[in-house]
Amino acid sequence: MTEQSVRDVVKTDLEHVWHPMLQHKGLERNPPMVVTGARGSTIVDGDGREYLDAMAGLWCVNVGYGRKEIADAVYRQLLELPYYPHLQINRPAAELADKLAELTGGRLRHTYFVNSGTEANEAAMKLARQYQRQVRPGEPRYKFISRYLSYHGTSLATLAAGGVPERKTRFGPYGDGFVHVPPPYPYRCPFGGLEPEASELASARALEHAILAEGPETVAAVIMEPIQSGVGVLVPSPAYWREVQAICRRYGVLLILDEVINGFGRTGRWFAYEHYGLEPDLVSVAKGITSGYQPLGAVLATDAVFEAFLGEPHERREAVQVNTWGGHAAACAAGLETLRIMEEEDLPGAAAQVGAHLLAGLETLKELPWVGDVRGKGLLAAVELVADKETRQPLDSARVAAVVQGCKERGVIVGRSGGIGAGLGNCITLAPPLVLTIAEADRIVDVLQDTLQSLR
Numbered sequence: 111m112t113e114q115s116v117r118d119v120v121k122t123d124l125e126h127v128w129h130p131m132l133q134h135k136g137l138e139r140n141p142p143m144v145v146t147g148a149r150g151s152t153i154v155d156g157d158g159r160e161y162l163d164a165m166a167g168l169w170c171v172n173v174g175y176g177r178k179e180i181a182d183a184v185y186r187q188l189l190e191l192p193y194y195p196h197l198q199i200n201r202p203a204a205e206l207a208d209k210l211a212e213l214t215g216g217r218l219r220h221t222y223f224v225n226s227g228t229e230a231n232e233a234a235m236k237l238a239r240q241y242q243r244q245v246r247p248g249e250p251r252y253k254f255i256s257r258y259l260s261y262h263g264t265s266l267a268t269l270a271a272g273g274v275p276e277r278k279t280r281f282g283p284y285g286d287g288f289v290h291v292p293p294p295y296p297y298r299c300p301f302g303g304l305e306p307e308a309s310e311l312a313s314a315r316a317l318e319h320a321i322l323a324e325g326p327e328t329v330a331a332v333i334m335e336p337i338q339s340g341v342g343v344l345v346p347s348p349a350y351w352r353e354v355q356a357i358c359r360r361y362g363v364l365l366i367l368d369e370v371i372n373g374f375g376r377t378g379r380w381f382a383y384e385h386y387g388l389e390p391d392l393v394s395v396a397k398g399i400t401s402g403y404q405p406l407g408a409v410l411a412t413d414a415v416f417e418a419f420l421g422e423p424h425e426r427r428e429a430v431q432v433n434t435w436g437g438h439a440a441a442c443a444a445g446l447e448t449l450r451i452m453e454e455e456d457l458p459g460a461a462a463q464v465g466a467h468l469l470a471g472l473e474t475l476k477e478l479p480w481v482g483d484v485r486g487k488g489l490l491a492a493v494e495l496v497a498d499k500e501t502r503q504p505l506d507s508a509r510v511a512a513v514v515q516g517c518k519e520r521g522v523i524v525g526r527s528g529g530i531g532a533g534l535g536n537c538i539t540l541a542p543p544l545v546l547t548i549a550e551a552d553r554i555v556d557v558l559q560d561t562l563q564s565l566r
């Protein structure tokens with residue numbers, strides 16, 4: 111783009127586009143980047159400057175930018191059949207659901223398609239309520255239990271299930287039935303400084319306490335990410351998850367896993383639940399499934415859940431829910447091609463290998479005064495910044511913003527656990543494309559080190 115055309119697009123945009131999470135007043139003095147192109151893990155701005163995108167957009171461009179094969183697959187599908195309502199059948203959606211069944215080892219053989227992560231969680235929650243009404247008709251199981259500091263989407267129900275005060279408070283009050291328990295976060299132990307193992311177990315047992323206090327016969331489902339991403343990548347121990355799953359089973363509560371970020375190779379396995387040997391009832395996915403080449407989300411369900419929706423027409427047991435773009439043929443074609451690439455290039459394996467290298471590099475940053483903790487799994491990582499290592503007081507917001515900006519000036523886009531409240535939002539987050547090279551991983555660490563070293 112020429113300098114003039116960049117200026118023109120900024121002017122047009124600021125006149126007419128209403129951006130998410132940006133204060134428009136004064137935005138013309140410091141407008142967001144115009145992103146004009148991208149390849150691999152690198153994006154290019156309107157001035158032709160290149161940046162290593164260590165956030166893969168919003169944690170999603172798992173196969174990297176510039177994949178012609180996906181563009182071709184979508185193009186072919188658009189010509190053949192762009193879309194038809196999913197009350198009928200189309201080939202790419204059928205094949206993608208089949209592929210997902212294979213990738214989940216035959217455990218999650220039924221896919222309900224939507225268009226985003228929010229919608230996937232919203233649909234999973236609705237399916238869970240309907241399931242409970244059909245399986246346990248005498249019990250008013252409508253409540254959801256989720257974790258504080260979690261993010262599950264931007265609709266009212268997913269916000270209600272979420273636990274991010276700054277994203278929620280302006281939109282309440284929310285309906286009854288959304289209960290929260292403390293996350294497994296030993297670095298900031300919710301119980302006042304327990305040892306890590308004991309802290310995580312206390313978080314797990316808080317779930318049982320909540321179910322009993324609410325009345326198990328009122329609880330429909332638990333919704334959680336296997337590895338809680340947005341707060342700053344909390345990677346629980348297997349013991350935590352063993353306990354949580356056992357508690358859900360004990361009380362007939364469905365386990366919904368939000369794999370919107372975790373899924374599709376991000377953590378070094380196809381799905382993060384594999385690290386823990388979990389057997390979820392419902393799994394919501396989006397983001398990596400098409401790596402951002404088309405909007406797509408889905409809910410994956412077990413046979414047991416799906417079969418609760420079978421019955422005679424007069425019983426009306428079918429999933430009472432429809433959305434115009436669900437099972438969009440071109441989006442599903444993008445998904446199929448994305449998964450083919452991931453499999454062919456073993457991107458989950460690459461994420462495990464390069465992610466371990468990245469994490470080892472990030473660990474060395476702990477020598478710096480501002481780095482309190484480093485956490486990660488595969489190519490999903492966070493560096494928690496503190497003002498004081500002894501007290502663990504979170505680094506102030508202005509300095510965290512300066513780190514993000516400093517990295518950008520050095521050519522690397524990093525994320526931040528924003529909007530968390532409770533004085534948090536002090537983690538630098540990393541979720542680069544899974545095609546990240548070792549050299550690029552080293553560059554992320556070098557840039558972070560350089561930026562943190564020059565922080566005053």
Ligand SMILES: Cc1ncc(COP(=O)(O)O)c(C=O)c1O
Pocket residue numbers: 168226227228229231261262263264335339340368370371396397
């Ligand atoms: C864990 C998690 N769940 C759900 C969502 C919502 O996905 P979407 O933005 O596609 O609606 C997000 C978005 O970042 C997320 O991080």
